[in-house]
Amino acid sequence: MDEMKMLKNNTSGQVLILAALAMALIISSAIIYAYQIRAAIRGENHSMLGYFVRNVKLESRNLVIGSLANISQGGSNETLRTNLQRWGSFLESHYYLGECSFSFELCEDAPYSSGLRIFWGANGFGVSSAKVDCSLSLTDENGEFNTGYSVNATSHIRVNATSQQLLSQYQINVTIRVFNEGSPALCKNLTVYYKDKSGAWHDAGLLDSYVLQDYGNGTYVARFTVDPPRVANREIRVECFDQREIYVEAKTTCVDI
Amino acid sequence: MLGDKRGQIRVLEVFFAVLVVFSALLLTRPIYVAFDDYGDRDALYSIGLNVLVQLDQEGELGQLINQRNWTEISSKLSILLPLGVSYNFTVYDEESRIINSSPVSSGNLNGKSVVSIQYLIVDRRDFSFYTVRLQLAWMK
Numbered sequence A: 001m002d003e004m005k006m007l008k009n010n011t012s013g014q015v016l017i018l019a020a021l022a023m024a025l026i027i028s029s030a031i032i033y034a035y036q037i038r039a040a041i042r043g044e045n046h047s048m049l050g051y052f053v054r055n056v057k058l059e060s061r062n063l064v065i066g067s068l069a070n071i072s073q074g075g076s077n078e079t080l081r082t083n084l085q086r087w088g089s090f091l092e093s094h095y096y097l098g099e100c101s102f103s104f105e106l107c108e109d110a111p112y113s114s115g116l117r118i119f120w121g122a123n124g125f126g127v128s129s130a131k132v133d134c135s136l137s138l139t140d141e142n143g144e145f146n147t148g149y150s151v152n153a154t155s156h157i158r159v160n161a162t163s164q165q166l167l168s169q170y171q172i173n174v175t176i177r178v179f180n181e182g183s184p185a186l187c188k189n190l191t192v193y194y195k196d197k198s199g200a201w202h203d204a205g206l207l208d209s210y211v212l213q214d215y216g217n218g219t220y221v222a223r224f225t226v227d228p229p230r231v232a233n234r235e236i237r238v239e240c241f242d243q244r245e246i247y248v249e250a251k252t253t254c255v256d257i
Numbered sequence B: 001m002l003g004d005k006r007g008q009i010r011v012l013e014v015f016f017a018v019l020v021v022f023s024a025l026l027l028t029r030p031i032y033v034a035f036d037d038y039g040d041r042d043a044l045y046s047i048g049l050n051v052l053v054q055l056d057q058e059g060e061l062g063q064l065i066n067q068r069n070w071t072e073i074s075s076k077l078s079i080l081l082p083l084g085v086s087y088n089f090t091v092y093d094e095e096s097r098i099i100n101s102s103p104v105s106s107g108n109l110n111g112k113s114v115v116s117i118q119y120l121i122v123d124r125r126d127f128s129f130y131t132v133r134l135q136l137a138w139m140k
Helices: A002-072 A079-093 B002-056 B060-066 B070-080
Strands: A099-106 A116-120 A125-140 A143-166 A169-180 A187-195 A201-203 A211-214 A219-226 A235-242 A247-253 B085-092 B104-106 B115-122 B129-138
Touching: A002 A079, A002 A116, A002 A125, A002 A143, A002 A247, A002 B002, A002 B115, A079 A099, A079 A125, A079 B115, A079 B129, A116 A247, A143 A235, A143 A247, A169 A187, A169 A235, A187 A219, B002 B060, B002 B070, B002 B085, B002 B115, B002 B129, B060 B070, B060 B115, B060 B129, B070 B085, B070 B104
Parallel strands: none
Antiparallel strands: A099 A125, A116 A125, A125 A143, A125 A247, A143 A169, A169 A219, A187 A201, A187 A235, A211 A219, A235 A247, B085 B104, B085 B129, B115 B129
């Protein structure tokens, strides 16, 4: 009888240990599962924040380019500020992971004024540029994230012209180089004008002799011939819309060769 | 008799052992499934976002939305998204009203694990702001 009792006690002990092990395994599995899922969700939130910042930076650039295109074509200088204010409100109301705060500062460092630099010179250089410093602050349950970035949209052209007498006519060569943010860029539309003896401007594109050569690297050469009389230091004006529709113009005087 | 009792206990222990092993397998399986799923979703999210960024790099997507050119948007999405991905593209205006009159989608997303990407768009021409929702799912 005693032997039987002992055996009973022994075996129930083993079962208890097994049951305890099973419970421990279940609990630890559940904890690991919950912990890893939480870590994955945190990681996902972090990448979504990065994606949002990337989205905001790209669209801020699009907004500045669009505003500059509008201003360079005769729009109000206030367009840039107004658009950025609207953009800030739009961002703040469309961020759902927490709180979002957007602010901006229009560049006032010379030669910029109210974030703009529009200079269409008579020395063969013309520039249309906008520069804004933006900052974005995002707050969610994991903390605060701040980032600052600068948006600069600049289109500029450089123009050189030469005039050469060929028999009774004058051959004019105009070299135009187009740049976006300092790098060579293509233009969408380019018009060359020349001044006659009386001071009136004429579209060179209307001349039969007009040829515009595109080198495909942001360099364009316009060639045309004009009739006498000879004009000393003939003025040339180039109007250019780049691929982003930003307008820029420049004037220069022909070098007689 | 004593031997029989011992046998019953052993059978019970074997049952417990089997239960422990299978419950462990059963419990750990969701982790792998979940992580596989997270990996897929993350990849899909990155693909979708990159497609939208590429489409709007030079403001083209904003322009197409402004022109209400849904056919062109659909065609571009079909080209840029990898094969085996279904999408549903919806555009909202500043007042959160849907503006795409016809559905811009490929395939059916019902019953699939869908990733939803929200992207803000600026139209360079008339400075309208849009919210784009691109839903993606792997075709399985």
